[in-house]
Amino acid sequence: MTNEQTIEKYDSKGYLDMELLRFTTAGSVDDGKSTLIGRLLYDSKSIFEDQMEAIQAVSDRKGDEHVNLALLTDGLRAEREQGITIDVAYRYFATPKRKFIIADTPGHIQYTRNMVTGASTANLAIILVDARNGVIEQTKRHAYIASLLQIPHVVVCVNKMDLVDFSEKEYEKVRHDFEDFSAKLAIKDVRFVPISALLGDNVVDRSKNMDWYQGPTLMHNLETVHIGSDQNHIDSRFPVQYVVRPMTTEYHDYRGYAGRVAGGIFRKGEEVSVLPSGFTSRIKSIDTMNGPIEKAFPPMSVTITLEDDIDISRGDMIVKVNNQPEAKQEFDVMVCWLDDKSMQLGGKYALKHTSRDARCIIKDVKYKMNINTMTKIEDDNNIGLNDIARITIRTTVPIFLDSYRKNRNTGSMVLIDEATNNTVGACMIV
Amino acid sequence: MESYKLTHLRELEAESMYVLREVAAQFENPVLLFSGGKDSILVTHLARKAFWPAKIPFPLMHIDTGHNFDETIEFRDKLVEKIGARLIVASVQESIDKGRVVEEKGVNASRNALQITPLLDAIEEHKFDCAMGGARRDEEKARAKERFFSHRDDFGQWDPKNQRPELWNIFNGKKKMGEHFRVFPISNWTEMDVWQYILLEDIDIPNLYFTHMRKCFERDGTLLAHADFMQLKDSEEVKEMQVRFRTIGDLTCTGATLSSASTLEDIIDEVAATRVTERGGRSDDKRSEAAMEDRKKQGYF
Secondary structure (H helix, E strand, O other): OOHHHHHHHHHHHOOOOOEEEEEEEEOOOOOOHHHHHHHHHHHOOOOOHHHHHHHHHHHHHHOOOOOOHHHHOOOOHHHHHHOOOOOOEEEEEEOOOEEEEEEEOOOOHHHHHHHHHHHOOOOEEEEEEEOOOOOOHHHHHHHHHHHHOOOOEEEEEEEOHHHHOOOHHHHHHHHHHHHHHHOOOOOOEEEEEEOEOOOOEOOOEOOOOOOOOOOOOHHHHHHHOOOOOOOOOOOOEEEOOEEEOOOOOOOOOOOEEEEEOOEOOEEOOOEEEEEOOOOEEEEEEEEOOOOOEOEEOOOOEEEEEEOOOOOOOOOOEEEEOOEOOEEEEEEEEEEEEOOOOOOOOOOEEEEEEOOEEEEEEEEEEEEEEEOOOOEEEOOOOOOOOOOEEEEEEEEEEEEEEOOOOOOOOOOEEEEEOOOOOOEEEEEEEO | OOOOOOOHHHHHHHHHHHHHHHHHHHOOOEEEEOOOOHHHHHHHHHHHHHHOOOOOOOOEEEEEOOOOOHHHHHHHHHHHHHHOOOEEEEEHHHHHHOOOOOOOOOOOOOOOHHHHHHHHHHHHHOOOOEEEOOOOHHHOHHHHHOOOEEEEOOOOOOOOOOOOOOOOOOOOOOOOOOOEEEEOOOOOOOHHHHHHHHHHHOOOOOHHHOOEEEEEEEEOOEEEEOOOOOOOOOOOOOEEEEEEEOOOOOHHHEEEEEOOOOOHHHHHHHHHHOOOOHHHHEHHHHOOOOHHHHHHHHOOO
16 A cells, blocks of 8 residues: 555544644642543543553552542652642543643642643633532632633533532532623633543443433533634734755755744735834745645744745744734733742843743733632732733833734743743733 | 644644744754654654755754664664764763763663763763753653753753743743753654654654564563573573564663554554553663653653
8 A cells, every 4th residue: 555545544534634622621629630531531541551550559559449540640759649730741632533632730729820831722621610519719710710811612510420419400500600700701612511520420421320411521522612713813923933044055045934823824925014124025935845835824834935035033923914913012911920939010021922032021010810709909019929910011122912812822922030041920912 | 615724643743843943943052862763753854844945953863872773773874864964973882981870780781771871971062952852741651741841950850840831832941051951842742643643744764663573582571672782581581573663762671562563554553452551661661650750850851
């Protein structure tokens, strides 16, 4: 069989033609999050024998009653000893329909930073609620972060249904309470599933204990949720990452702009502007090693060449002539603080936005969020680890920005402490 | 309506190319660690795509344990010539000769852990500020928390509790003098993704991955290839078997699997049906449950 024939055969089997869904999980301590992930991996047959043997041995040693599926995801030794998850871990599994990447983040109050990190790349968030406790402060915090980070889809899993006798009334109460407060948030798509992660009800297999629930299982939601519209296909943005100059005889004058499409669609022959210079030109070619292509869209990595010889370097942005981002030096962002050392009002930080580096100064704190009550605190300028606030920053050079709501790629940036080089702030442009 | 969707393989490809370009842009002197295994071959292929039509703008470095499969070295040299890359070889034997490391003794002796010293020495000697590798998060529990850009202090150590948060697709490669980064462009790929992509892109891989006859013996449930420098226990018997390798590393600790898979298609079917992880055949990971974490803290890639 030739390579082409093999590829065709596998395409028809669906192996080479799957979509990728990235999701994050949020739950409070003991909501059964690790068990749920273990269950998804186990029931979708993504756990290998040697992994299963390893956790079986540990469970036996500890004298656990069931094989502790949570052990599958608790990675580092410190965590295994303390029995808690302390950092974002990534898990992988696939079904015949989709491939999944889980950003597994802990739910402790002190770990807002981890949830924000996991949420930043997710198409979907699973929020776990313990059916016995209902919607609590931490649930609200998770929902707020999902909304702040603009995760397009949220699935609320009402877990431990086995401990409330699979009661429809308890489930409906959680659903009602969640809908009640989330009406104030910007979550576009919320679904609810009653589950038991421990026993497997409605995770991958349909529950035999909850006839009253006619909706899809969690896995069915994950496999079918429409993610084709999660990217911005309207506002064309191409941050230049790297300039490709082969300087060989064959490609003597070649000058290509390598980058990843951050929004919209670029087509060969189209007129474009280059920021910050403002020069215009036309797209001469969109190149890949597999040959030139006609159009590029997010999240493709391509190399663009232009008709005219313009001086372009890393940090510049190629956009459509009639649809340009704002160039600003002073603007507001929502910041989530990630560092032990508090934010310094009036302090200077390094900043990274797409492929552009700059420096900035923190001009003002507009308000700090109390994310448990979702109220604004207007007279507290102390922004410490895990705090979320609206601030005003001023940058050394103009930043080509979109609102985060419009485009997660061009609407996000990070702040870096110039003394330690740590990433200290996650910013979403308002 | 036109479709603006990428398949999972193309999305992973785009992500890895993006990471490779960030490395080239953010670091002055990066290097790509090349073991001759399929993962480092994949990273090399993705690097060619990221900078095409230019050549890969950084050298490849092989940490040579001296206990190689001959096929690996042959393959390495051919590939380097074909793509016009610069190759650096750092040798474990040299480190032993210089007295920088001491060879392990006994039948289970492996030079795998000894790679750390020549690696860190080479990073210092060549003043590399970033070493890229083909590690994947799905391989092993300790790797599941690894970042794309992993910061190492001036002793080359990894501190799992002090890793920089990585948000969106913004990578922070800022560092102080003497510090360096490890970068893992294929972090999000699984073993299955790698094989599917090798098929999709028709990438050359060493014959060791396909079925062949080889002299092997069994130790602690793992099939090991026989070579002159392997010490046998009295109870161990060398037999000719039909095997292939799922990973290729140091010969002393890379387990073979009985297999008749002779094409990529066979391998994909085999991977889909298999019930043991890839590293299940690696005896270096079996030493203790936290083995990988310990080696990583010391600077293992």
